[in-house]
Amino acid sequence: MLEAIPKIKDDTIIDLLEAEAPELELITSLIDDTKKLIMIPHANLEWVERWEKSLNIKPQTKDLDERKRYLTTVLTSKVKISSETLEEITENFTGVQARVKVRNSTVFISFLGAIPKAEFNRYNNYIRQLIPAHLGIQLVIDAPMQQTLYTAAIASYSYKIIKFKGGK
Numbered sequence: 001m002l003e004a005i006p007k008i009k010d011d012t013i014i015d016l017l018e019a020e021a022p023e024l025e026l027i028t029s030l031i032d033d034t035k036k037l038i039m040i041p042h043a044n045l046e047w048v049e050r051w052e053k054s055l056n057i058k059p060q061t062k063d064l065d066e067r068k069r070y071l072t073t074v075l076t077s078k079v080k081i082s083s084e085t086l087e088e089i090t091e092n093f094t095g096v097q098a099r100v101k102v103r104n105s106t107v108f109i110s111f112l113g114a115i116p117k118a119e120f121n122r123y124n125n126y127i128r129q130l131i132p133a134h135l136g137i138q139l140v141i142d143a144p145m146q147q148t149l150y151t152a153a154i155a156s157y158s159y160k161i162i163k164f165k166g167g168k
Helices: 011-038 045-054 064-076 083-094 117-130
Strands: 098-103 106-111 136-141 149-155 158-165
Touching: 045 064, 064 117, 083 098, 083 106, 083 117, 117 136
Parallel strands: 106 136
Antiparallel strands: 098 106, 136 149, 149 158
């Protein structure tokens, strides 16, 4: 942390900053954890209840995953889908930047960074709910992954493997 600030010659100030560094790192970590919990796929019960309260939704089940899926459906039905919104949603969901293009009824999403396989699978399931069924989807990873993974394209009601890209 101290590398981020200019050189300080006064040892008492350096000692003070070094003493406060663990607290600042803890606060930063708590903020990052909270930001992650706000995203519905990562939300715990408390945050799902907050989302339901803010949207005036009464839960119909106690199953947390079902409640998350319902919230996702409610929110995505209110979102106008465009390349820009898909890029923003992708970055918010995965933490990885992406390029999104639509050509010939196919949505092309290229990730510009590494993404763990489990995170990719969650994103893949989410994005398929978000994009209208009549559009095909092609997902491409432009960075090494933590586990080997294939990418696939979905055309309306058919499943075709189109490209293999591996990680380590």
